[in-house]
Amino acid sequence: MKFNVVVVGSTGLVGQRLVSMLSKHQWFNLIGITASKDKANKKYKDVVKWSLENKMPENVEEMIVYDTNIENINNLKPDIVFTSLPTDISKDFDIQLVKQGYVVISHASNNRMDKDVPLLNPEVNADHINVLKLQANRWKGRLIKVPNCATSILTLALKPIYDNFGLRHVFVSTMQALSGAGINGVSSMAILDNIIPYIEHEEEKIENESLKILGELSNESIKPNESFYVSASVHRVNVLEGHLESVFLKTDNDVSVEEIKKSLIEFKENKIKNLNLPTKPSQPIIVRNEIDRPQPRLDRNEGNGMSIVVGRIRKDNRNWIKFNVLGHNTIRGAAGNGVLIGELVAKNYNDIIQ
Ligand SMILES: N[C@@H](CC=O)C(=O)O
Secondary structure, eight states: OOEEEEEESOSSHHHHHHHHHHTTOSSEEEEEEEEOGGGTTSBHHHHOOOOSSSOOOHHHHTOBOEESSHHHHHHHOOSEEEEOOOHHHHHHHHHHHHHHTOEEEEOSSTTTTOTTSOBOOHHHHGGGGGGGGGGGGTOSSEEEEOOOHHHHHHHHHHHHHHHHHOEEEEEEEEEEOGGGGOTTSSOHHHHTTOOBOOOTTHHHHHHHHHHHHTSEEOSSOEEOOOSOEEEEEEEEOSOSSOEEEEEEEEESSOOOHHHHHHHHHHOOSOSSSOOOOTTSOSSSEEEOOSTTOOOHHHHTTGGGGTSEEEEEEEEOTTOOEEEEEEEOTTIIIIIHHHHHHHHHHHHTHHHHHO
16 A cells, blocks of 8 residues: 655755655655645646756656645645645644644654654664654644754764763764755855854754654653763855764763774664665665765765765774764755655554554
8 A cells, every 4th residue: 555645845955855755656655745825736847946966757747736735735635744844834834734633744843852753763763653642642643853954964873872882972063065054045155165154053953853862762752862962063064965074972981993883884773663664775874994085975875865974983092982974964864864754654654643
């Protein structure tokens, strides 16, 4: 059986990636796409400023775009709704959808820290999906959140280190690609010959969401991890796709560079759930040994953009571990993770909606 899905907010960069991945997905039928009123009732190919490297899938070119409103979703009656809307719109629209009974996978930052809302990065915390049962007290439907892009990339790298060696402190300095700010996000006058050392709310998102993703699931809710903390500093750089993050961390016990490398290479997924999902990369973490990798242009498409690449793993003379991690921000960090979550939801659909 295939699940009927709708993409709400289909014309932005993340929306385009969702449309591209869902239009030819073995488990999903893309039955509807929405956008703002000015684009509604027109063909997708006529309203979207297609910005992906691959051609627009033929089966969506002629699709008629719906206005983003609840009546249109009710007419379509999808099993799963993927939303990629600005937060100020998403914070109301996501809730309208779950109140109506839909299963919603949302990319915006509203509600990400709610105790009964899973913030999923499936290889890291697929078991957090069980908290959805608690939402029965709030809504007819279910709300699942896709984390911030830099956070998804970071937490995938931290998971095996945390599991094997414990963590005390994590400092991260990010170099974030332009696509993270959306199609009209940063002007060329601002970013050419430049680096901008600020992205609104990004540092708090990385610091808080990481602890939730690496937190414990208890009967009551998801308890954010209290055994370590994350401190972040973010920068927008002149790169199209691929967030590079420079990580400094202290483990509970001293550990060698070789042990860290081994734990990253051997990591496959969250041990509690057996994730046999089509979008899951066979090797979620790739370790490079060259002194000058990872690099966005060379490494962002590993595992179809779903693998992260870690390199320059080293230690300083106070036993701090340092490394660089790169991930494709609009795939691993956004739409690809959204689709992977969709697959996890589809696999557990009956349990989720009881
Ligand atoms: N806020 C991020 C996008 C990912 O969620 C960015 O600005 O790069």
